[in-house]
Amino acid sequence: MRPDADGNDGSQRAIRDAIRDAIVDRRLMPGTKLTETDVGALFHVSRTLVRGALQALAHEGLVTVERNRGAFVANPSPGEARQIFATRRIIEPGILAEAARHITPAHIRQLRERLLDEGRLMNERGQSARRAEIKASGDFHLHIAAMTGNAVMQRFMDELIARSSLVIALYGQSTVSSCGHTEHMNIVDAIEAGQIDRASRLMVHHIHHIEADLDLRARRTHELRDALLP
Template sequence: MDPILKEPASDHIASRLALAVHEHRLAPGTKLNEDEVADVYGVSRTVVRAALQRLSHDGLVELRRNRGAFVAQPSIRDAREVFEARALLEPRTARSAAERVTAADLAALNRHIEEEHAALAAGEGGRALYLSGLFHIEIARIADQETIAAFVGQLIARSSLIIALYWQRRTALCESNAHHALLDAMAARDGERAEDLMRGHLLDLLTSLDLRNTPAPARSLREALGS
């Protein structure tokens, strides 16, 4: 892919796999056979193992000793925990971001939202979801908090899995509006409004999930599909 800019190789594969999960091309519970993945990407098991280990640390993959790697299946409890963490981190960070956002940042966020719209319009729901996650990470970056941005990144990744498992289709395109409102608040440098909007946005997301009694979808079937 990038023959000139040498990239860490295992990171490349980790990104590819992560993207597949984000775009819901890899379903939760899918088994990730090392030989298979190695063959697909034309590398050895060594780098695949490194990539899987990294994804495991991000919560995207569950590693079971002598059993292999599976795309994680967050439990209802996990889902609540993830959104609890996001509720602690993101609203305040959105406030900071609004207080120090630059014109260039605003332009970038604007482009981002447009891409999101385009993907949604093109029926690429998976890609739209992925971009929607990136939006949240961008905000943490604008707040100049790389550490928090990294955490938000992990939480977004798990949120993607959670949405794949527990999303109830009722409400369709809540994202775009919420993100647009956030952008407005940031453009006005209104930190307090940005914080409130983010809090509400996360709450909307959480309540749009069906976390009552979902027994994790049949694994074996999904495994069969995945292989």
């Protein structure tokens, strides 16, 4: 089911995924220049493949490309961040309802296992634990999307979650809100109880809470260029 319909073989795909992971994991800071030659040297490939990967990432919104200047790790503005979460609030309740129609007890079990891992991560401290926590939190939403069996939707969600992770890493307060985990649990409970409406409402609130835990007022840019130019 995954013979790469994109047609891109390992090389370009591998580069794209590696950079994406690095961005989402925040090992690459927003605004970082992604020089084609340098990236190519790291992966032992030519600029051609790197360019392809960067263009794909630009399409996903994780990288911005400026003509004759190059590619940079995306530095989403607060406005962009709000749009991302607004989009999620529109889409995800619908996804939940659709997923509920296809759900099996096995799926529920899978979700609960995820939640256990999530809970474990929550109790750890440190950078890497926090990163893992952000990732796990996103995976929860992706797993629900996967249950719809709708590949189109799933691709949209992939993009939204990746960009959300970037935004959270950027604007998240150091005091991580621990309510996300319990909210996930509540959502699964509601799904299992067949209370889809309630689950959808919980999901909307949950996304609201994620956004509310960010500090979107102060723009954390020291790059005047993209602070002044739109």
